[in-house]
Amino acid sequence: MNSFTDWLPTLMIFLPLAGSLLLLVTPKTFRDEVAGFMAALTLGAGLAIWRSGGSELFRWDWIPPLGITYSVQLGGVSLALALVTALMSFIAILYAARRIPNPGPMLSLILAMETGLIGIFAAQDLMLFYVFFEDALIPALLMLAMYGKDGRMAALVKFAAYTLFGSLLMLVSIIGVRYLGGSPSFAMTDLKQHLVTGSAQTWLYLGFLTAMAVKLPLWPLHAWLPDFHEQNHDSGVPDVMGTLYKVGGYGIFTFAIPLFPDASLDLRPLLMGLAAFTALYAAWIAFRQTNWKRLLAYAGLSHMGFVALGVFSLNETAVIGAMYLLAFQNLYTGALFLSVGMLQERIGSLETRVGGVMTQAGALSGLTMALWFASIAVPGLAGFIGEFSILLGAYQVSPWLTFIAGITTIAAAAYALTAFQHTFWQARPAGAVRVRDLVHTEWLILAVPLGLLVLFGVYSTPALNLMQPAVRAVLSALGGN
Amino acid sequence: MLQVPEASLTPLLPILLVLAGAISSTLLGFWLSRRTLTLINIGAVVASAVSVGWLWNRDLSSFGGGLRADHAALLLGFVILAGTLMTLLVTLDTAWRARVSFPEFDAMLMYAVTGCLLIAFSGDLIVMLIGLEIMSLSSYVLATLQGSRRAEESGLKYFLLGAAGSAVLIYGLAFVYGATGSLNYAAIAEKTSTLNPENTGILVGGALLMLCGFGFKVALAPFHQWTPDVYGGAPTSVSLFLSTVVKVAAFAGMLRVFSGALENAPGWHSVLAVLIAATLIIGNLAALRQTNFKRMLAYSAVAHTGFLGMALLGTPAAGGAALAYYLLVYTLMTAAALAIVAALQRSEDGFSVNDMRGLYYRHPGYAVALAVCLASLAGLPPFAGFFGKYLVFQAAFQNGYAWLSILAALTSVAALVYYLRPGMLMFMPDRTPAREYGLGQRVPTTLAVALGVAGVTVLGLLPNLWYAFVAHPDIWGMLAGR
Numbered sequence: 001m002n003s004f005t006d007w008l009p010t011l012m013i014f015l016p017l018a019g020s021l022l023l024l025v026t027p028k029t030f031r032d033e034v035a036g037f038m039a040a041l042t043l044g045a046g047l048a049i050w051r052s053g054g055s056e057l058f059r060w061d062w063i064p065p066l067g068i069t070y071s072v073q074l075g076g077v078s079l080a081l082a083l084v085t086a087l088m089s090f091i092a093i094l095y096a097a098r099r100i101p102n103p104g105p106m107l108s109l110i111l112a113m114e115t116g117l118i119g120i121f122a123a124q125d126l127m128l129f130y131v132f133f134e135d136a137l138i139p140a141l142l143m144l145a146m147y148g149k150d151g152r153m154a155a156l157v158k159f160a161a162y163t164l165f166g167s168l169l170m171l172v173s174i175i176g177v178r179y180l181g182g183s184p185s186f187a188m189t190d191l192k193q194h195l196v197t198g199s200a201q202t203w204l205y206l207g208f209l210t211a212m213a214v215k216l217p218l219w220p221l222h223a224w225l226p227d228f229h230e231q232n233h234d235s236g237v238p239d240v241m242g243t244l245y246k247v248g249g250y251g252i253f254t255f256a257i258p259l260f261p262d263a264s265l266d267l268r269p270l271l272m273g274l275a276a277f278t279a280l281y282a283a284w285i286a287f288r289q290t291n292w293k294r295l296l297a298y299a300g301l302s303h304m305g306f307v308a309l310g311v312f313s314l315n316e317t318a319v320i321g322a323m324y325l326l327a328f329q330n331l332y333t334g335a336l337f338l339s340v341g342m343l344q345e346r347i348g349s350l351e352t353r354v355g356g357v358m359t360q361a362g363a364l365s366g367l368t369m370a371l372w373f374a375s376i377a378v379p380g381l382a383g384f385i386g387e388f389s390i391l392l393g394a395y396q397v398s399p400w401l402t403f404i405a406g407i408t409t410i411a412a413a414a415y416a417l418t419a420f421q422h423t424f425w426q427a428r429p430a431g432a433v434r435v436r437d438l439v440h441t442e443w444l445i446l447a448v449p450l451g452l453l454v455l456f457g458v459y460s461t462p463a464l465n466l467m468q469p470a471v472r473a474v475l476s477a478l479g480g481n
Numbered sequence: 482m483l484q485v486p487e488a489s490l491t492p493l494l495p496i497l498l499v500l501a502g503a504i505s506s507t508l509l510g511f512w513l514s515r516r517t518l519t520l521i522n523i524g525a526v527v528a529s530a531v532s533v534g535w536l537w538n539r540d541l542s543s544f545g546g547g548l549r550a551d552h553a554a555l556l557l558g559f560v561i562l563a564g565t566l567m568t569l570l571v572t573l574d575t576a577w578r579a580r581v582s583f584p585e586f587d588a589m590l591m592y593a594v595t596g597c598l599l600i601a602f603s604g605d606l607i608v609m610l611i612g613l614e615i616m617s618l619s620s621y622v623l624a625t626l627q628g629s630r631r632a633e634e635s636g637l638k639y640f641l642l643g644a645a646g647s648a649v650l651i652y653g654l655a656f657v658y659g660a661t662g663s664l665n666y667a668a669i670a671e672k673t674s675t676l677n678p679e680n681t682g683i684l685v686g687g688a689l690l691m692l693c694g695f696g697f698k699v700a701l702a703p704f705h706q707w708t709p710d711v712y713g714g715a716p717t718s719v720s721l722f723l724s725t726v727v728k729v730a731a732f733a734g735m736l737r738v739f740s741g742a743l744e745n746a747p748g749w750h751s752v753l754a755v756l757i758a759a760t761l762i763i764g765n766l767a768a769l770r771q772t773n774f775k776r777m778l779a780y781s782a783v784a785h786t787g788f789l790g791m792a793l794l795g796t797p798a799a800g801g802a803a804l805a806y807y808l809l810v811y812t813l814m815t816a817a818a819l820a821i822v823a824a825l826q827r828s829e830d831g832f833s834v835n836d837m838r839g840l841y842y843r844h845p846g847y848a849v850a851l852a853v854c855l856a857s858l859a860g861l862p863p864f865a866g867f868f869g870k871y872l873v874f875q876a877a878f879q880n881g882y883a884w885l886s887i888l889a890a891l892t893s894v895a896a897l898v899y900y901l902r903p904g905m906l907m908f909m910p911d912r913t914p915a916r917e918y919g920l921g922q923r924v925p926t927t928l929a930v931a932l933g934v935a936g937v938t939v940l941g942l943l944p945n946l947w948y949a950f951v952a953h954p955d956i957w958g959m960l961a962g963r
Contacts, residue, residue, distance in 0.1 A: 063945050065952035066872075127871075131862040138861060145905035156905055157898055164897045168890035171871065175878050175886070 005049070006058045009074040012045040012082065013119045016089070020111035023104060032097035035107040039090040042114065046083045049074050050466075057124060059187065067178070067185035071124035076470025077253065077323045078121040080463060084327045085121070085244050088334045088449075089114040095338055095445050096237040099345065105146055106237065113139035113241050120247050126174045126255065127186045130167065133211075136245060137163055143241065147233035155227035162224040166211035173207030176200070177259060192258055192477070205263035208256050209271075216248030216304050219278040229297040229337075234350065236341030239293065240334040243300060249307040249326050253319065257311075258477040264314060265478065271312040272398055276405040279305025283411035287418070292340040292350045295419055296333060299375060302408055303329045309405050310390035313397045314478060319471050321389025324463065328382035328453060332374040335449040339368045342442060343423070346435045352419045356428025360435040365424045367438070367446040372420055374453045376412040381457040492541040492550035495558055496598045498529040499565075503591030510584025516573060518587045523569050525591070529598075530562045542604060546665060549604040552956040553801065557601040557733040560809045564726040565594050567816040570929035572718045575823045579716035581626045589626070590722065593619035597730030600737075605665040606654050609734050613650070613698070617643050620727055624715040627829070635714025642697060642707045650694025656687025657743070666742040666961040673745045685748040691738060692749055692756070698731035701790060702760040705783045709767075712779035717823035717831060720775065724782040724819070725812040732789055736804055740797040741960030754794055758888055760787035765895040774903060775822055775831025778815070781858060784896055785811055788873050791885060795876025801957030803876040806948050807869035810857070810940060814866055817933025818854040821847050824921035824930075832917060834903050839911025844922065848907045850934045857937040859900040860893060865940035868948075 019038025026034045049055050054075025062070040074082055092110055096103050116136025123129035137160070144156050176196070178186055183194035196204060214221045232238040257264050279302050286298035303325065310322025342364060343357070344350050358365040374381035377388070387409065394402040438446070456463050490497065502525030506518045513521075533555050542549040568590065576582040592615060599612025621643060625636030658664055660683040661672040673684065696704040712720040739749060764784030771777035789811065792804035825840075825847065826832050841848035857866035870893070878886045940947055 063868075063948065065945070065948060066868075131867070134862045134867070138856065141901070141905060142908055145908040146910070152909075153902070153905070157901060160901050161894055161898055165891070165894045168893050169887070172874060172878065172883070172886045172890050175871075175875050176883070179875075179879055 005052050005055055008045055008049050009055050009058060009072045009122050012042055012049065012074065012086070013072065013115055013122055015042045015045060016111040016114035016118070020108045020115070023108045023111070028104070031104055031107060035093050035097065035111060036090070038111060039086070039093045039114070042118070043083070043086040043090050046079070046086045049079060050083065054079055057189070062128070068127045069125045069185055069187045070128060071187045071189075072122040072128075073124050074122050077250070077467050080323070080327050080466050081250060082118045082121045084330045085114060085117045088240055088244055088330055091334070091338070091445050091448065092237045092240045094441050095341070096235065098441055099235045099341065100147070100233070100237065106143065109139040109143050110237070110241060117244050117247070121250065124189070125185075125187045126177065126191065129251075129255065130171060130174060133167060133247070140238070140241060140245060143238040144228070144232055147238065148231045151227070152231045155224075155231040159224040159228045162214050162221060166214035166221070169207040170211035173204045176204045176207070180204070188255070188258070195259065195261075197262070201260050202263040202266065205256060205260035205267070208260070209252070212248035212251045212256065214248070215246055215251065216308055217246070217301060218248070218274055218305070218308055219281055222278065222282070222301055225301055226294050226297040229293045230291060234341060234344045236337035239296070239337035243333045243337065244330050246300070246304055249304065249311050249322060252311050253323065253474060257314065257474055261478045268312055268314060269398065272309055272394070272401050275305050275308035275312055276401040277305070278302070279309065279405045279408045280411065283408045283415060287411065287415040289419070290352050292343070292352055292419070293337070295352065295415065296336055296340065299412065299415070300329070300333050302412060303333070306387055306390055306405065306408070309394050309401070313394040314475065315393035315397050316471060316475055318390050318393025318397070319475065320464065320467055321386050321393060323467050323471065324460070325383065325386025325390060327463070328374070328386060328456065331449045332371050332383060332453055335446055336368070336371050336375065338445055339364065339371065342438070347433065352422045354423045355426040356432075357435050358424040359428060361437040363438045363443070367450060368424070369420060370450050371446070371453070372416045374450070374457070376416050377409055380454070382453045382460070384457060385460050489541065489543045492536065492543045492548060492602070494532040494536065495529040495562070496595055496602065498525050498532060499591055499598060500595045501525055503588055503595055506584050506588035506591055510588065515576065515582050515584050515587060518584055519569055519573050522587055522591055523566065526562050526566050526569065530559060533559050533562065546604045546667060547608050548602050550602060551959055552953070553736070553960055554602040556805050556951055556956070557729065557736075557808070558598050560729050560805070560812055561594065561597045561601060561726055563809065564722070564729060564812040564816055567820065567929040567932060568718060568722045568726065570925040571721060571820045571823050573925040574923040575718050575926070579627055579718060579829055581716055586623070586626055589619045589622050593623065593722070594726065597726055600730045601733040603734070603737055604667075606657070606738070607664050609737065610651065610654060612730070613734060614647065616727060616730055617647060617698070620723060623719045623722065624711055627716050629829070631714040632716070635711045638707050639711045646694050646697025646704065649690050649697070653687045653690025653694055656683050656690060660684035660687055666737060669742040670744060670961040673743060681747065684746055688743050688746050688749040689752060692752060695731060695735045695738070696756060699728055699735065699790070700783050700786050701756045702763040702783070705760065705764070705786070708783055709776050709779045712782065713773065713776045713831070716829050717775065717819055717826060720779070721816055721819040721823065724779070725816050728782070728786070729808045729812060732804060732808060735793060736801060737960055739793055740800060740957065744797060744961070750794060753790065754882060754885055757787050757790040757794070758885060760784070760790065761889055761892040765892040768899045769895055771899070772834055773831055774834050774837065775826075777834065777899060778818060778822070781896070781899070782815065784892070788870060788889060791873040791877040791882070791889060794882050794885070795880045797957040797960055798954035799876040799879055801960065802948070802951045803872035805951040806872055806944070809947055810865040810869045810937060813933040813936035814854045814857040817930045818851060818858070820926050820929045820933070821851045824923065824926045825917040827916070827918050834906065836916040837903050838906045838909055840907040840917070842910065843915050843917070846927070847922065847930065850930050852904050852907060853934050853937060855900040855904040857941070859897045863938070863941045865937040865944065867941065868944045
C-alpha cells in the first residue's frame, strides 16, 4: 500500500479549489497562467492515478457521532469521469482566459466547480456525495448570475428549484437508507452490508431517483436545462461546466443500483420507458430549434436519455456503454458548446440560420462537423461505441423500447445535419461580416477533444478495461442478472 | 430574626455576570456614554461565557433543583451569549442611526439576556416563567424604544399578543400543576411516567395550553402573526436580537418543558407535528412573496422555527443534540445576515430585495458574507446550515415522522428560491446608483459579520467542533434533572 497514491484522489479533488482561492490573491497579469497551471496539475494528478491503476479506498472519520466519513476512491468509471472533467475544465479555462473580458471570477468559479464535480465522482460515502453534489451547484449558479443574459433570473430560479427539489428528497432518502437499514455509517462499504428491504426500498429509491432524474435529466424533470444553457454566457464556457454537471447517470450507477437492487429491477420497465421517451422527445424538439445553444441542450438531453436507457436496463453491455457515452458525451457536447461560442464571437448571434460560414472559416466548420459526427454516433468516433453498446445491451432486456430509442439516432442525424447545413453551408448572405478562421489556442480547444474522440472511437480498449470491472462489481449486487 | 436563605450562587454565575452588566448600565448611564456601557456589557457577556466554560462538567444546581447549571443549560446559555455578543457589536455602530442610542437600551437588552439565561438554566416551571417574563417585558420595551410610529405599533402588537401568549402559558402551567401536583421538572417527569388516568385530561390540556403559549414566543404558525410586523418594524439591531437570542431562549424553554418534564405526557407530539407542518408551509410560502429583505428574513425566521421545532419531535437524545447544534448555527447566520442589513440600510425599514442588485461590486466583502449566510440559511453545504437541517430531518425521521421530513424537504425548495433571489442579484452587474448606505462598513459590525461567517463555514466543514459537545446522549436524558 502506497501512502502517496492514497492521497492522490484527495489531492485531485481539492487542487482546483486551492487554485480557485489562490486566484483571489493573484495579480491580474498572472491570473490566466495560475488558473491554467492548477487545472493542468489536477489533470496530471488524475493521469497519475490512472497510471497506477486506480486508487484504493481512502477513509477518514469526518464526523464520528453522525457516522459521516470522508471516503474517496477514484478507479474504474469514477476515474474515467474525473479525467474527462479535469480535461474539459482545463480546456474551458484555456478558452475563458482568451475569450471573456475580465475572466477572473469565471476562472475561479470553473475551478471551484471542478472540485465539486471530481468530488462527486470520488465520493464513496452518501453524505459526502450529497455535500459535493450541492457544492457543484453554487458555482454554476454564480456563473449564471454574473455572466448570464437578460432572462437569467428566471432560468436561475428554475435551475435551482428543480435541483434542490430532487436533492432534498434524496437527502431524506439518504437518512432513510441508513436508519431503516441500521448501518453504522453512511460509507458505501457499510451501507451495502445493511440493505433496506421490502417496499421501503422502493420508496427510498424513488426519493433518490428524483434527484438523479433532475440531474440526468429525464423527462418530465428536464425543463430547467434549455433555459440554463440559453441564458448562460455566449462563450459556452459555463455550458461546458453545465454539461459536466449531468451526473445523474453516474449517481444511479454507483449508488442506486447497489443500494436498491430489488427496486431497480422492479421499476426497470417503467424507467427504461421514460428514458427511451426522453431520448426521442428531446431529439424531436431539437429538430425545431433555431438557437444553437438550445439545440445543443436538447441534443444533450437526448444523449442523456440514451445513458439512462443503458443504466436502467441493468445489462452489463448496456451499462458499460452508458458510462462510456456519459464520459465522451461530455467531451463532444462541451467542445460543441465552445465551437458555438466561437461562432457567436464571429457573427454575433447564436442563430442557426446564418449560412456560408464554411467558405470563410474552413477549419472551424470542419472541426465542428467532425464533432457533430461524434455526437450523432458515426462509427469510428467514441460516441458510436457508447450508443451501440447501449442499444445492443438494452435490446436483450426490452426490444421494443430499444427500438423506439434507436429511432433517435436517425432523428439526431436529421437535426444535427439540418442545423449544420443552415449555418455552415448554403449561401453567404450579401453584406455579411467576414468570418475569421480559428486562431492560436482555438485550434487546440477543438482539436484535443476531437483527437481523443477519434482515438477512443478506434481504440476503445483502455477505457473499456477501466470501466468493465467496476460495472461488473456493481451489477453483481443484483445477484447474477 | 431574619434568616438568610442558603443558596449556592456558583451555578448562577453566568446569569449574575450578565445581570451585573444590566445593573451597571442602569446606574452608570448618568455618567458614562452609551458606547462605554456597551463595551462594559461586551466584557460582561464574555466573562459570562468564560464562566459557562468554567462550570462545564460540574453539574451544579441551586434552590433545590429549581435552577440547574447542567450541560444542557450551559450549552444553550453559550448560544444565547454568542447571539448577545453579536447584537452588542452591531449596536455599537447602528444604535445612533436607529435613534435608540441611550443607556436604557443597553440596560433593557442585558435584562432580557438575564431572562433568557434563566429560562435555559431553569429546573422548574416557576423559574422558567420568571425568566420568560423578564425576557418578554424587556423585549416589548426594546421593540418600542425607537420613537417612531412603526416601532410603537409593532411594540404594541408584540405586547398585546405576547401578553395573551403569556396568559395562555400560565394557564397551562396551572393545569400541569393541577395534574401532577408539582412545578419541578423532575417531579413532573416522574409523575407523568406512571400516569394517574383521571388526571390525564387535565395534563393533556395543560400541555397543549403551554404549547400555545410557547408557540407565541417562538412564532409557530398560527401564532406567528406578530413576527413579520415586529421584526420589520423594530430597529434592525433589535430584530436581530429578537429573532436570535429571544428565540433561542424560548426554544430552550420548550426543550426543558416538553422534551424534559412532559416527555411522557400524551398528546402534544401530534399537535406539535401539525403546528410545525403549518409553520413550514406558511412561513416558507409567505417569505416567497416579500419584496423587503428585512421582512423576508422575518418570515424566514418563522420558517426556521418549523425546522427547529422538528428537533422537539425526535427522541430527547437525538432532538436535543440537533436543536443545540441548529440553534448556534441559526444564531450565527441570522445575526450575521441582519448585521449586514443593519449596516447597509438607509432607513430602519431595511432595504428592498431589488436594491441589492450589484452589491458585490460596491461592498464585495459584505456581499460575499451575505451570500454565505443565505447559502447557509438555505441549507447548502459546506455551510453549517446544511448540517443543522440534516440533523433535524434525521431526528424527526428516526422518531417516525418521515412525512414531516418530506414536507420539510419540499418546503425547503421554496426557501431556496427566496434566498436565491437576493443571493444572486448581488452578483449581477448593475450601472444604476447605489441605494444602500455608503458609510455602513464599520469595524465592530464587520467583526460580528466575520464571527458569523467564520462560524458557519468552520462548523460546516468541521461540525464536530460544536457537535462533539452537544452529541452526548446523557446530556439530553437529564433535561428534567433526573
